[in-house]
Amino acid sequence: MDHNKLADLLFPDVTEVPDDMEKRFPQRELPENACVTRIGPSPTGFVHLGNLYNAIIGERLAHQSGGVFYLRIEDTDSKREVEGAVETVINAMSYFGVHFDEGAVADGDNGSYGPYRQRQRKDIYHVFAKYLVQQGKAYPCFMTAEEIDAIREQQTANKENPGVYGKYAKYRDLPIEEVKAALDAGKEWVLRFRGVETDEYFTVEDAVRGKLEMPRNNMDFVLLKSDGIPTYHFAHVVDDHLMHSTHVIRGEEWLSSLPMHVELFNTLGWKQPVYCHTATLMKMDGSSKRKLSKRKDPELALSYYQQEGISQDAVWEFLLTLLNSNYEEWRLANPEADYRDFPYSLSKMSISGALVDLDKLRDISKNVICRMSAQEVYDKWLEWCREYNDEYAQLITKYPERTLAALNVGRGGAKPRRDLETWKQACDFMSFYYDEKFTVTDEMPPECDEETRKLFFEKYLASYDHNDDSSAWFTKVKAITEELGFAVKPKDYKKNPEQFRGSIVHITNMLRIALTGHANAPDIWEVSHVLGEEITRARLGKWS
Numbered sequence: 059m060d061h062n063k064l065a066d067l068l069f070p071d072v073t074e075v076p077d078d079m080e081k082r083f084p085q086r087e088l089p090e091n092a093c094v095t096r097i098g099p100s101p102t103g104f105v106h107l108g109n110l111y112n113a114i115i116g117e118r119l120a121h122q123s124g125g126v127f128y129l130r131i132e133d134t135d136s137k138r139e140v141e142g143a144v145e146t147v148i149n150a151m152s153y154f155g156v157h158f159d160e161g162a163v164a165d166g167d168n169g170s171y172g173p174y175r176q177r178q179r180k181d182i183y184h185v186f187a188k189y190l191v192q193q194g195k196a197y198p199c200f201m202t203a204e205e206i207d208a209i210r211e212q213q214t215a216n217k218e219n220p221g222v223y224g225k226y227a228k229y230r231d232l233p234i235e236e237v238k239a240a241l242d243a244g245k246e247w248v249l250r251f252r253g254v255e256t257d258e259y260f261t262v263e264d265a266v267r268g269k270l271e272m273p274r275n276n277m278d279f280v281l282l283k284s285d286g287i288p289t290y291h292f293a294h295v296v297d298d299h300l301m302h303s304t305h306v307i308r309g310e311e312w313l314s315s316l317p318m319h320v321e322l323f324n325t326l327g328w329k330q331p332v333y334c335h336t337a338t339l340m341k342m343d344g345s346s347k348r349k350l351s352k353r354k355d356p357e358l359a360l361s362y363y364q365q366e367g368i369s370q371d372a373v374w375e376f377l378l379t380l381l382n383s384n385y386e387e388w389r390l391a392n393p394e395a396d397y398r399d400f401p402y403s404l405s406k407m408s409i410s411g412a413l414v415d416l417d418k419l420r421d422i423s424k425n426v427i428c429r430m431s432a433q434e435v436y437d438k439w440l441e442w443c444r445e446y447n448d449e450y451a452q453l454i455t456k457y458p459e460r461t462l463a464a465l466n467v468g469r470g471g472a473k474p475r476r477d478l479e480t481w482k483q484a485c486d487f488m489s490f491y492y493d494e495k496f497t498v499t500d501e502m503p504p505e506c507d508e509e510t511r512k513l514f515f516e517k518y519l520a521s522y523d524h525n526d527d528s529s530a531w532f533t534k535v536k537a538i539t540e541e542l543g544f545a546v547k548p549k550d551y552k553k554n555p556e557q558f559r560g561s562i563v564h565i566t567n568m569l570r571i572a573l574t575g576h577a578n579a580p581d582i583w584e585v586s587h588v589l590g591e592e593i594t595r596a597r598l599g600k601w602s
């Protein structure tokens with residue numbers, strides 16, 4: 059068989075050769091040991107947490123080493139493509155603070171290793187496809203779907219491995235005249251790799267999993283589909299070679315196709331990137347662990363975190379705790395540090411499934427928000443509200459000073475309040491600062507019956523001086539508490555409950571509920587000063 063003739067027959071328009079491609083995509087000029095990494099999402103419209111998980115690893119490796127992190131859109135499966143999906147990926151990554159040095163952007167490309175959308179790289183793949191045919195390493199296969207089904211049935215019956223290989227690769231050596239006749243007759247074909255018949259094993263060092271021993275590929279897998287678009291396998295190898303990726307970070311579901319990729323790298327004489335197959339995201343379901351499912355678990359979608367208003371910093375910190383076992387220890391030792399200063403390391407990654415625990419995320423989120431300045435919280439909360447809660451965006455901008463002062467309550471110091479956990483929940487929590495949203499939701503303590511309430515608020519308002527400092531204010535509260543027959547010291551009440559009508563805890567709860575609507579709210583004196591005298595008097599006056 060004259061392979062050159064076959065190559066010309068299949069790819070008459072391809073005039074460039076691999077060397078031309080090497081020149082077009084030269085070595086990058088980067089510091090020694092700089093990592094070049096990427097994410098390669100498919101534009102299906104669904105961006106999942108795993109995309110961000112892998113993006114963080116790639117981003118950290120590249121930016122910690124002075125390298126390059128890029129975005130490649132893997133759109134070889136046009137059936138799964140959804141309109142606007144590229145923008146969705148780009149926006150989601152940008153919302154979570156993942157910045158690409160190069161790659162696909164909304165209206166084109168940024169960088170000199172593009173195009174960064176695989177379908178636009180068809181000509182590039184064809185150069186290598188033609189080369190592989192010339193080398194006798196690839197051939198056209200005219201097998202129909204029915205023929206493939208028949209093979210599969212036969213293989214199942216014989217308990218053989220499924221796939222096109224060995225005797226099942228019936229178009230491997232089709233005489234060139236027959237290829238020509240089939241092409242002239244307009245028969246559909248795919249380009250297959252010519253697998254070697256072998257039962258050898260090879261070893262590969264996975265940066266996350268260590269040394270892996272796997273059977274060498276013996277399959278005639280598809281390189282180009284019938285529309286001339288490459289499969290993931292071929293596109294991955296060509297792109298990561300030409301774009302000079304040093305590390306390929308991808309989900310462990312790709313592990314089983316690694317033998318095909320290694321075979322292709324070897325056949326083309328290219329250096330393999332370092333593979334990092336990351337653990338699948340799992341969750342606890344009752345007492346057992348299972349994979350996160352698109353259908354059952356809203357938290358698999360990145361949009362969930364956006365809609366819930368979980369800050370980008372919290373999501374990063376949460377994923378870093380999943381990614382590196384020593385992150386939490388580092389955070390405790392460096393409470394004020396930027397999480398980007400954490401020295402991320404591939405070798406500290408776990409290979410058992412990463413457990414996505416939303417309670418833990420919320421807890422981390424509280425810590426993250428309580429460390430922010432009031433202004434930062436204000437800006438981020440407002441930005442979220444502008445997209446997801448217009449009513450609150452309007453309230454915040456109608457009362458900017460009050461909002462900022464409210465966000466300052468309990469902030470700073472060694473033990474800041476951890477009231478806010480998400481931007482969505484902040485709308486609920488902060489509602490009492492706005493008359494437009496204020497409602498009393500909690501029940502008054504039973505110790506404070508209607509008569510007590512009336513009496514208390516009458517006396518409280520009569521002696522209320524908005525200029526009192528917090529200790530003068532509290533002295534007055536204590537005096538009224540005593541007058542009403544309540545214990546000023548909770549422990550006195552505990553010791554002799556029959557001697558009192560209740561304790562100061564009941565009194566301050568009543569006051570807090572009247573002022574904020576909730577028993578769990580920040581300091582009463584501080585809240586009054588954020589609300590101002592007029593609102594304070596109006597809210598409390600309703601009870602007197």
Ligand code: GLU
Binds near residue numbers: 097098099100306309
């Ligand atoms: N397009 C692949 C995916 O969405 C990317 C895998 C890779 O990063 O190589 O899973």
